[in-house]
Amino acid sequence: MSATRYAYLGPEGTFTEAALRQLPEAATRELAPMVSVPAALDAVRAGKAAAALVPIENSVEGGITTTLDELAVGQPLMIYREVLLSISFALLVRPGTQLADIKTVTAHPAAQAQVRNWLSAHLPEAQWESAASNADGARLVQEGRYDAAFAGEFAAATYGLEPLVTEIHDAENAQTRFILVGRPARPSAPTGADKTSVVVWLGPDRPGALLELLQEFAVRGVNLMLIQSRPTGAGIGNYWFAVDAEGHIADRRVAEALMGLKRLSPDVRFLGSYPRADVRPEELAPLRPGTSDEEYVSAADWLNRCQDGRF
Amino acid sequence: MSATRYAYLGPEGTFTEAALRQLPEAATRELAPMVSVPAALDAVRAGKAAAALVPIENSVEGGITTTLDELAVGQPLMIYREVLLSISFALLVRPGTQLADIKTVTAHPAAQAQVRNWLSAHLPEAQWESAASNADGARLVQEGRYDAAFAGEFAAATYGLEPLVTEIHDAENAQTRFILVGRPARPSAPTGADKTSVVVWLGPDRPGALLELLQEFAVRGVNLMLIQSRPTGAGIGNYWFAVDAEGHIADRRVAEALMGLKRLSPDVRFLGSYPRADVRPEELAPLRPGTSDEEYVSAADWLNRCQDGRF
């Protein structure tokens, strides 16, 4: 029954599964690993899953372009939650393998960027082979195809392997951000520390449009957290933009900025408003004066009085 | 009965009266000359006149600061109409006076700036004396106190004088703009070529506030026609601003900009939305794409669908 099934980027044992298990509701859901991000999202679109957890951004590798591109086109989806996971790798081996025995290592290519320094320091001679996922790499080690795999330590048990080395990560603070995606519905209520995601096509031959986009947010005091350009596919020089802004679509300043964006470019897609995973409401800087809901309401009241001649 | 009385900056025979008579409804009103702009506006405030016509801006002398300052403080008033009058002076004399006879000339000081070149070319020896108004200058000529007065040609008959020279104006295109001011009420419907006036206090120590003010308009595609700074009276360096913007408070882009202004500075006073006297709707440049009421409505519909999860 789809309402209780959460898809995720599989296979079992990936960081995505670890992230998914951070959600309290995961305990009561059927967790369904999918072979790819598009497969996970299509399961949601097809009603075969209530939601899907997929990676969207990595602090070392950057935006997960497959996810971004999948959200930007096709049947609309909506982001309901985000999960931040600190990423550190374990070197998984078959029981008994020693460091000196390792001639071949594998993992998803994204992992390679995060263990490169460690590899050249500790296994400079080992040959790298890419795997479809970190968990798949572990499976291939289990099958004897490679000597060692970089994966989350939690994947060891799944594949009958041992963590020979743990806490491997070239970069301090390596994190991956995941999003829980579902079919469009009314966003959850604001928490006070929310984020709103949109994608927007600005069209070619509008060199100033990106500045105008930023000003739609800036003039309403809405800070941007992330802006990513992606190719439209129409040739070099044609881009769309994925934007994460502070605040919730229910916040008036955000709502007004979104409407400004819509007028600036009709090709805008709302991707959701959801709680931020990086900060609690009480940790946020105060709003810029003049941008609170109260001030929006007060200004609207004033405008009404002006329009009615009651002042 | 005040509902049929229109006050104006008198005395009879001023350009203000001439401007007032351009309004069709003036034919059915009692026209009451007042001794000063404050007196004319106070008549409206006190309910002794339905409206007052006063000068607001002159293309040679600039803003009429008395009018601006009077509108900015005290009991609120509202602008309902504007009238543009081309200004050219006649040299009024008692019948029989020749140019060579003129030793003294008079008029309101504002007139002096507009006939200075003519004076130095044709009456270089004449002594200037300021009068309280151009019409008052004509009266003083009638009384024999001065030899000639600069005033509108239409004032000759009122004071038993003759226009010795007409069409005197140093500057081509000299114009004065007048406004018809009443007590606050619902503004008249948009005509398609309207103007909205506000005054706003930005407060001291906000060096960037003027830029923010302009951006509130610019981001919504609302052009400004005029911005004037005036002292708040709190010392050098403290100003408020009078702004004339294109469009009507009923236009959504204008309404949103005004609300932005209100949030930027609570000390904002709406002075009215009224038809432009300088241009007809069909002469206006097209709106910036994305700023029409239709696009505002469409964007609001889209936002509602996003907020409801229907997309």
Add this chain to the structure above:
Amino acid sequence: MSATRYAYLGPEGTFTEAALRQLPEAATRELAPMVSVPAALDAVRAGKAAAALVPIENSVEGGITTTLDELAVGQPLMIYREVLLSISFALLVRPGTQLADIKTVTAHPAAQAQVRNWLSAHLPEAQWESAASNADGARLVQEGRYDAAFAGEFAAATYGLEPLVTEIHDAENAQTRFILVGRPARPSAPTGADKTSVVVWLGPDRPGALLELLQEFAVRGVNLMLIQSRPTGAGIGNYWFAVDAEGHIADRRVAEALMGLKRLSPDVRFLGSYPRADVRPEELAPLRPGTSDEEYVSAADWLNRCQDGRF
């Protein structure tokens, strides 16, 4: 000999003379009262005076438009100094006159705005007559034409009058700002608290030009202190702007902003960089990061290295 003569807006006994005497060098100059601001400035242009002190702005009445307009056209002049003078009036009478005796009062029209409340409280029945200057009003009282004149207390001795009441000023902190104007020369060295004045014509049909003007300053971190619009004389809707900006033309951020202004509008006139009278260098807020001369020099060095491929 003109090099030692300073012209000023006369006659003797005006606030302008009082302001001029605040300049240390005034003690060694011949101070020449002139009948008008244009006359004072023309004396400088004609080489008959080394400099002229004229009012430019009043905290109650606003910009002195005659001065602004005179600086904006004709043979270029340059501002070298500014002087701030607190304005308070004395009621000057012939010796023996009592308050109850006063039926007529006089002064320059600008004074009227600053004593209006006092007048209606203390001399509600007195008739106002305008004088060409406050000092001239005092002279007319001396001659017996009016009963009392509002003027600076220092004017009493000049005209054989007595200050019947002193410290009259409706507004607290009433101030007038005066400028010392000379022929163009190299501006004096920066003091750390300087001001730069320019006038600029933006041309008609450029509704966004004022915003662009402000951005030329804002992007370089140069705060504006004052912006005034003045009519060009070409008809309602055509304006030029007088701008006072923080900083000195020798400051790189100011120099770059001025060049930006020049490119934005070729019709720009530099009016001078001179010490601020309102604040000392140590009282100024710190510069915005990235806008000091050191940072400008450092960025230019970096650019040179980039252009040379040395990085």
Add this chain to the structure above:
Amino acid sequence: MSATRYAYLGPEGTFTEAALRQLPEAATRELAPMVSVPAALDAVRAGKAAAALVPIENSVEGGITTTLDELAVGQPLMIYREVLLSISFALLVRPGTQLADIKTVTAHPAAQAQVRNWLSAHLPEAQWESAASNADGARLVQEGRYDAAFAGEFAAATYGLEPLVTEIHDAENAQTRFILVGRPARPSAPTGADKTSVVVWLGPDRPGALLELLQEFAVRGVNLMLIQSRPTGAGIGNYWFAVDAEGHIADRRVAEALMGLKRLSPDVRFLGSYPRADVRPEELAPLRPGTSDEEYVSAADWLNRCQDGRF
């Protein structure tokens, strides 16, 4: 001898080699295939190659993050040229293979995104295996490991394969942009249609910095062609930006914008000014008024006169 050696992202038969051969000088260079982008760039840094050609952007997949990231850190490099190559794939097979025989296909993962539709239409059952490069995929087909490889048609001869199908590309106008990278030196002279690349770190906790960055360019009339955000590695939410701007560092408007950028953020790296491959000078839109070198020079002359008091 390194001065005649050009490294490129190998192996032989890649699109990169095809792009490199579009450069006239390639005919007289030793072309050295390297195993990776970092290896190609490091060959330049180590003086083992005069330059390296590497992909920087693909119209389907977006920015080549490995290249961006390599340029942003480490010993500085400089971009001297860009090459645009239309991308279309051939399906390479061992002689005699028919479409019905193909059970496994391979190519670089980036190719997969560009032939996905074709695959599902024509080889829906074929299993995809990723290769280290398209050319490497061809080699693996030659060795019999897979049945078919997607690669440039030009790679067939190198690996003894036949193009079974040609002109395969899901997206019309699929293009890859390559850059020729060398050690820093004086950029080549402007051609009139140039591009300037920089990377800049804006620092965390500066939500408005991106807007300021864009304004540094916008106020000088410099259009941006591309802006990409990349993670700094310091954790989610920390980004640097790669910017391609129109114009050449020798253009004054670009030089001034770059210095503004340097002051905004000291962490800026110049990556070069080089001819645009997408457009010829005569096809460019005219510059915004006020931004040509002539106008910069003229404004600087004016400023000098102002500073010297000669006006």
